[in-house]
Amino acid sequence: EDQVTQSPEALRLQEGESSSLNCSYTVSGLRGLFWYRQDPGKGPEFLFTLYSAGEEKEKERLKATLTKKESFLHITAPKPEDSATYLCAVREIQGGSEKLVFGKGMKLTVNP
Amino acid sequence: DVKVTQSSRYLVKRTGEKVFLECVQDMDHENMFWYRQDPGLGLRLIYFSYDVKMKEKGDIPEGYSVSREKKERFSLILESASTNQTSMYLCASSFAGAIYNEQFFGPGTRLTVL
Numbered sequence: 001e002d003q004v005t006q007s008p009e010a011l012r013l014q015e016g017e018s019s020s021l022n023c024s025y026t027v028s029g030l031r032g033l034f035w036y037r038q039d040p041g042k043g044p045e046f047l048f049t050l051y052s053a054g055e056e057k058e059k060e061r062l063k064a065t066l067t068k069k070e071s072f073l074h075i076t077a078p079k080p081e082d083s084a085t086y087l088c089a090v091r092e093i094q095g096g097s098e099k100l101v102f103g104k105g106m107k108l109t110v111n112p
Numbered sequence: 113d114v115k116v117t118q119s120s121r122y123l124v125k126r127t128g129e130k131v132f133l134e135c136v137q138d139m140d141h142e143n144m145f146w147y148r149q150d151p152g153l154g155l156r157l158i159y160f161s162y163d164v165k166m167k168e169k170g171d172i173p174e175g176y177s178v179s180r181e182k183k184e185r186f187s188l189i190l191e192s193a194s195t196n197q198t199s200m201y202l203c204a205s206s207f208a209g210a211i212y213n214e215q216f217f218g219p220g221t222r223l224t225v226l
Contacts, residue, residue, distance in 0.1 A: 034214070043116070043202050043217030044155075087155070091212045100212040102155040 003027050004090050006103035013110050016077045021106050023088030024070040031098070032091040033071050035064050037084045038105070044087055047073075078110045115139075116218035118203050124224045131190040133221050135203030142208035144186035145215065146170075146178060148199040155202065161186055162208075193225045 007022045023033070032051050036044035048057040050066035057064045061082060063074040073086060088103040119134035137144065145160040147170075157170030159178040167178050175197060179187045186205075190197055200222050204215040 032212070034212075036217075041220070043204070043220050044215075046214045046216070049214060089155075089212075098212055100157065104152060104154040 003092075003101045004088060004103040006086075006088050006106045008106060009104070010107040011109070013075075013078055013108070015079055015110055015112050018074070018076045018078070020075070021073040021086055021108070022070060023073070023103055025088075025090045025101075026069075027090050027092035027094075027101065029093040030090060031093055033066055034089040034091070034100075035071070035073055036087040036089065038087060039084050047086075075108070078108075080110045080112050083108055083110045116203055116205055116216050118201075118218040118221050120221050121219065122222050122224075124226065125190075125193050126226055127194060129190075129193050129225075131193050131223065131225075133188040133190075133201055133203075133223070135186045135188070135218055136184055137186075137203075137205040137216070138184065139205060139207075139216065140183070141205035141216070142183070143206040143213075144180065145204040145206075146176075146186065146188045147202045147204065148172070149202055149220070150199050158188065193223075195225050197223065198225045199223060 004025045035047040038044040048064040053068045055066050061076050065072045085105045085107045087105045090101050116137045125131050146158045147155045149155050156172050161167045161180040177189045200220050202220045203218040206213045206215045
């Protein structure tokens with residue numbers, strides 16, 4: 001069973017059509033949740049870190065929120081340049097050691 | 113502009129060859145990582161290093177080794193390449209403190225093993 005699940009796997013939006021990406025997790029000792037953006041042929045680029053339920057972070061058209069079981073990446077009035085794969089990762093403490101678990105990613109396409 | 117660079121963007125090797133992937137960061141980061149990324153599997157950690165000459169196994173270390181002789185450089189070695197090691201390899205670095213702080217990734221090396 002996956003510890004970090006991203007949904008949907010792919011999403012196609014029209015420019016200006018707001019939506020949300022979901023990242024749900026089942027880890028027990030959460031020590032941070034990260035969002036990354038990855039463009040084709042490139043490495044992931046850091047977007048946000050969230051540490052506690054209720055926390056929110058914003059950057060341009062993106063807003064990340066965190067609850068005890070999931071995180072949402074809200075995209076407001078997206079533009080074609082927001083097209084990318086968005087990765088969620090969870091940092092947990094397991095047996096005294098730290099671990100980072102990535103989701104499989106969510107491919108967003110924004111059509112003009 | 114901070115950077116993580118990887119020695120090759122594309123690499124084609126034959127089964128059984130020894131393969132070296134090099135990664136260099138210019139941010140004076142203590143922590144460095146090697147991941148592989150495969151469709152449907154996401155990013156998986158191969159090895160990481162929290163200091164010069166120090167290394168720790170990640171989730172999938174089998175068939176790989178690493179070397180960190182200088183702070184800025186972290187090498188991934190495939191001792192005898194196999195076709196199931198065809199993948200995108202990503203190097204990353206982060207500041208000291210918690211190992212998994214915000215990570216800075218390189219552009220990746222797409223390795224094909226024939």
